[in-house]
Amino acid sequence: MVEIFLDNVTHIYGKEVKALDSTTLRIENGSLIALLGPSGCGKTTTMRIIAGLLRPTSGRVYFDNVDVTERSSQERNVAMVFQFIVIYDKTVFENIEFPLLVRKVPKEERIKRVKHAAELMGISNVLSQQARRLDPGTRQKVALARAFVRQPTVFLLDEPLTNVDPQTRLELRKIIKELQKDLHQTMIYVTHDQAEALTLSEKIAVMKDGKMIQYDTPEALYDKPKNTFVAWFIGNPGMQFFDTSLKQSDGAFLLDAGEFSVDVSNVSGQLVKYGNELKLGIRPENVQVSSQKKVGWFNAKCTMVERVGNMYLLTLSKGRLEIKAKIKETDVREGDTTWVQFPSEKVRVYTKAGELII
């Protein structure tokens, strides 16, 4: 139940491996945030530094404005659940009881809290069984209960649902979300599964190469990704980009991708500052496709139709460019000529280096 603040934390493994590069992050009290990013982006390192398993090479860590950088995990009272399901060789009850036992909590209170935690996780019925013999899903529940029973300052979950069967995964997601809401528990969730991050968390910190790129709500990340990496990373598939040049023609400003152009006259003032070469981005699900000719739309040939879940992913090619569109229903078939438009409010423009302008 604390606010966590990472101040300019850098961590270098050994002599060279820079896992974290001057990262600053503030996590509000009682919020559930996700650390998302490709392998090696530094999310696990961040987690371990917050947990107290790792001392950062430089930078400070604050819990509720208290500098805890030098403190041990126990002093910080953090709880951590690992991807590798950690279970002690004891009964379920003894597993959950362990942290309390170590803290010398009196017996009656221990029993009460263990039972409460077990109930929350739905494992009250297996309390007396040897924890190691249970299936992975149940075991992770035990691990969660054990983490929870301590009333920790913050809950750290490092890809906890990866090794769990799909059914329990859904169950656990629900439980985690409820726990967090009911108790205003600060939670940090590390994952490389976007769907999980997007559904569970209030805010997501997208990381890459040790840097925190953007820290925002899922909607903001989706709608206004700060740079091309975030835009591309979020979404399935992510945003697509086209190299364009800013041109003027008949008084109108266009972003010319070679095969087609998009009118950007109304925001030309903002764009001009960034030079001529800009990137145009649009999400496949925002691309408008029609089999009928419409005014202002350009044509493209559909070269592939794939099903993705309950949607269709169309690959449309025009000249040398390929456009992907994701739509719910269509009568377009492979080989057809279609008409495409990029609605201007969904278009995002980025500098050549990848920073968001509009």
Add this chain to the structure above:
Amino acid sequence: MIEMKLKTLIFYILLAISLLFFIYPVYFAFNLAFMPRAAIFQLPPNYIFQPTLDNFVKVINSWEFSKYLMNSTIVSILSVSLSLIVGLPATYALVRYDIPKKGTILSMILGIRFLPITSVAIPFYIMFVTLGLYDTMFGLLLTYILLNLPFIVWLMRGYIMDVPTELEESYEVDGLSKTQVFLRITLPLVYKGLLATVLFCFIFTWNEFGIALLLTGTNARTLPVQSLQFVASLGLDWGALCAAAVLIASPMIVFGLLIRRYLIRGLSLGAVR
């Protein structure tokens, strides 16, 4: 700056003392082996002295030392080799095939390790005497082949299990017979484990005392048994005794250090990977 917490310091001290305990007898033996006679009985012990090879000379020259050295070497090498020839195919079969009562067979093989040798040696003794095998290298060989089996089976079992069956099967599909697969594919893949097993069995056979004591006289006697004889004949000549000890145990120390990592696996019969 090395920051040593008090606890770590205590650990190191305790460790050092323990290690001294373990190494001392070895150090002691080496020490006395090179010590001239006069210096041996001195207390406090001489740590610095003029080393001499007299003791070694005495031992080597006495009581046909070289003969027993030969015996030990030959018996060890041969018994391990033959045990391999018998044991490896059997182990392979036990790993790859679904043989009825496999568990029982494996347990029985393991059981050989648990036999009290002085007890079992009695009928061996009678049998050998009857067959004229007493005090022969051949008889000794026969027994040692048997004694090495548990190690070979239980150690190689683990290494063979590590070789994926798919690999072998694909070669079989390509036309190799099972024997060929075993010899030309599987074995080369486990050669490291094989080497370690061989060295381990060698150490075990070389060090073996009880059977050799019971089943040999002066002819096929091995070094460990001879060392006992040294005690009788060299008595208070500690220098010579230690020289004998050094001569007998040194090869084992060398081998042991070589297969350090595999030694534990051997001693625990494969329980630790």
Add this chain to the structure above:
Amino acid sequence: MKKISFRSKTLFIALIPMIYLYGLVIYPFASVIYYSFFSYDIGGTPVFNGVGNYIQLFTDTQFYRTLGLTLSYSILAVGTEFLFGIGLAYILVHISRGRSVATSILILPLVMTPAVAGIIWRIMFDAGFGHVNFYLSLIGIPGQKWLIRPTEAFISTVIVDVWQWTPFVTLVTFAGLTTLPVELVESAYIDGASEFRTFKDILLPRIRALLYIILFLRVIDTLKIFDTVYTMTGGGPGTATTYMSIFNYLNLMTFYHIGYGCTIAAFFIVLMNVVVTILSKRAGAALFAT
């Protein structure tokens, strides 16, 4: 897993030598049992004695003495080896440098020829000039008549066993511990457990199976101890260190009582079997799992 086809000659060739050799084991068993019912001394002829030998055995005070000594030896030695061994493993786990030096030194007692070790220790335990007494005197303990008085001799054999086999306990335990996932320790750390507590309540239970195997092997081996004791004390002084194996050997080779020797042997073999069976339930499962 292939099913065996009985046309598979190769399979038979593979197994038969082993089975044949195993016959070499069955025969001794049978012989021992057979001759245990006879009164038979070397040079004489076997005379059927019914259970006479057995009665003799079970009324032999020396037999009970031996049994007691053997059990005490086993309990004392294995107990010490476990405590000492696991303690050392604990230290090894918690230090960062020096592990390879330590493990190298630790294997020395294990590979040393037991018979030779007995001889070396015999010299060291010598009451007059032995180094054991010398070092003891340095820390204020008076020298003991190690190989001369019965109790002291018993203790000295235990010391030698501890010397030789503690490294086994340590190295196997340590090896087992290093295979454990690091998250286990981290989780315990986060839960707030001290180093010691983590070791005792989390790590050791995890390698319970391995520890059983070590226990199993050590108990078996101490019950049938022979080499080191024989070369160091010969079973003496008197019969102070005459353990089962030595008792058996003496009857056979020194007194030439083959019949009686077989009786002892039969009993001993049965005893070992019983012990193995009792202990192997847990240990065996672990061994087969590998």
